[in-house]
Amino acid sequence: MTTSLVAKQIIAMGGGGFSMEPDNTLLDLYILRLCKKKTPKVCFIPTASGDSDKYIVKFYSAFGQLLCKPSHLSLFNPHTSDLRSFIFEQDIIYVGGGNTKNLIALWKEWELDHVLREAWESGVILCGLSAGSICWFEEGVTDSIPGNMTVLKCLGFLKGSNCPHYDGEAERRPVYHQLLSQGLISEGYATDDGVGLHFIGNQLKTIVSSRPQAKAYRLERIDQTVKEITLEPTYLGKK
Template sequence: MEPENPLLDQYILGLSTKSQPKVCFLPTASGDSDRYIVKFYSAFLKFACQPCHLSLFNPPTLDLRGFLLQQDIIYVGGGNTKNLVALWRDWGIDQILREGWEQGVILCGLSAGSMCWFEEGLSDYTGNGMYKPLHCLGFLKGSHCPHYDGERDRRPVYHQMIAAGELADGYAADDGVGLHFVNGALVNIVSSRSTAKAYRVEREGGRAKETLLEPTYLGNLKNRNF
């Protein structure tokens, strides 16, 4: 989302123990957009890594399991989360990713690529500006709402659905915020923008309670390990 601000991408690469980690981009949610794939390579070819991508419309191999499990990092792009989940389940990608996750492959992404890992999410997959609850992969417990400060109606609708029990308690993130989970537990929150925040939103007494979760601004870290 921020071509001139690589802080989050660098943070993700820094999580790998490899000097040249293999990073695979999954552009499924965008319909494997050629433009999006080019943007990924333009960004990651600048770093010490080995970028590649997996298109389900033009797969590089029939051995998708072998291809994905040899990666160190799986980076999932944004787009239509409902289509992403449906296609992954039809191709068995969801099970392969769970296997990779259990073996230590780093899973990450933005927008749809962030929401997909949770049990549920607040999604605009209909494309008409209407937000709906969406069942996702369930690697992480609870719900997730990205673009919390980027789209005007996200926050009130997320609160409304949490309060009504239509979505489970969960985490909301402003654009530029990374929620870092290890073994299902939130261990770190980082941001590429100094003003970006994260939030825990929970149902309490029939209402939504929002708790601020202050991220670490990556631009302030002078001795980063990446």
């Protein structure tokens, strides 16, 4: 079993990383450096995309050029029956985007949610974008059901709610505000594409970005009014 130097880390990205920014490695390098190992073991979990072959190839193409040992875990074509041992061999778990509702359902069916929680509590770093960001919170704003933005109950490793792609999809902000004002979703965080929320335990430690103008936001409900607080990230590139 491998552990990071700082226990219980999650990096929740609104969008970005190798799949959205193939020529911008800032967020992915930030994640790799958290491990404090020369060649960390990084496992990609593409469940939300239905284990898309193209997505998996993108991962290996990107991380094969970085200083790490990449692998992936498919639930549609699993290479082992001992998921726990495989997950505990990793330093970083990187969860891709796609349909969060399907991701949650499959993980629970395979009891991967329990394995990932145990791994997280033991120091394995968890991260991901879009569905791979929402999944770690208690609730998320998701487009998993076609034609609707809805509230989805998630794993609850992190308290509150999460909404990715805040600047990338026009309907995200008004829907999150409406849901929160009506008391249909808990208070939480929204992230523009290219922004990562770095949690240690349940505390937000820092906010980083791969895009100089990208922002994060804290959304709170006072009576029936939504208060949106802009959170400035640390830009990881040259200014």
